[in-house]
Amino acid sequence: MLYVAGIDIGSTYTKAILLNERREVVGTAVRRTGFKLAQASEAAFAELLENAGVDRAAVSYVATTGYGRYTVPFRHAQVTELTAHAQAAVHLFPDTRTILDVGGQDIKAIRIDAEGRVKAFRLNDKCAAGTGAFLEKTARYLGITTDEIGPYAMRSTSPKQISSVCAVFAESEVINHLSNGIPAEDIMMGAMVALGGRAIQLMRRVGIEPGYMLTGGMTRNVAMVSALETHLGAKLNVAPNGLGQLNGAYGAAFLGLRRVEKLLADGQPIPPTAAQQGDAGKATPRRWSAIVPKKPSVEPCRDTGECPVTGKTIKVPAAQAAA
DSSP states (O other): OOOOEEEOOOOOOOEEEEETOOEEEEEEEEEEESSSSHEEEEEHHHHHHHHHOOOOOGEEEEEEEEGGGGGGGTTTTEHHHHHHHHHHHHHHHHHHOOEEEOOOOOOOEEEEEEOOOOEEEEEEEOOOOOSSHHHHHHHHHOOOOOGGGHHHHTSSSSEEEEEEHHHHHHHHHHHHHHHHHOOHHHHHHHHHHHHHHHHHHHHTTTOOOSSSSEEEEGGGGGHHHHHHHHTSSSSSSSOOTTTTTTTHHHHHHHHHHHHHHHHHTTTTOOOOHHHHHHHOOOOOOOOOOOOOOOOOOOOOOOTTTTTEEEEEEEEHHHHHOOO
């Protein structure tokens, strides 16, 4: 059996998925990224293999994506997030033409063609008020967990709009609403509506086309999906069984599998397995302490009292020079 893994190292979460030669999902894994990207990818890969019940040596190919894609020492190839999301989208939903990916630190709007080629994209990573992180922070103020955001917001009867476009001011607005007795679920849904409005504006900037797909962690949030569909006036394609959050990893694995299939069709050898690649691909750590700056040469002082120092000449009083 042929196995190919895709790993998406995002700013907040690292996602991993394992496909077999029939393009079936064998296993998945999701964990917090943290600040050590290489360790996060290794931990996610180990968890993926455990969940799938597959030995590391059985994985023929590993493709990575996300902003930490270059940090994985056992990767065979890396692909951009845009390409990974686009290819996964048209494979899962062939009618997709506009993708909205809501991540922890940014939002991406991507317009693609029927072959999954990227035609235009826009990225919003300038302000936290337009990302999933803002919703998580709002949830903490309200005393609920990330998984509870969606069901909690769906209890809202009168959403309270969060008008501020800056995360700092938006947080103050949330606190002010709480102090005025606004129900917490109305505040949470208001934050959803505000985020959804900014996301739709980003989609319009790429030339929005029918055939909409939502990817990223917000696919697990029923209230966010509802808010976006209300803004769009149309249904969103959302991958089932939690695959929406793993869309980037799925696209990387899908492209990796196509690469392996082409190698086999051309009669070329498959690259080393993930286990072998991990041993051979480990980069030597860079030791900053070993980099010693070269000291500039300094000429001795002359009899006249002039002392050249690092390319500059300073004059010393004659009495001091004589001493």
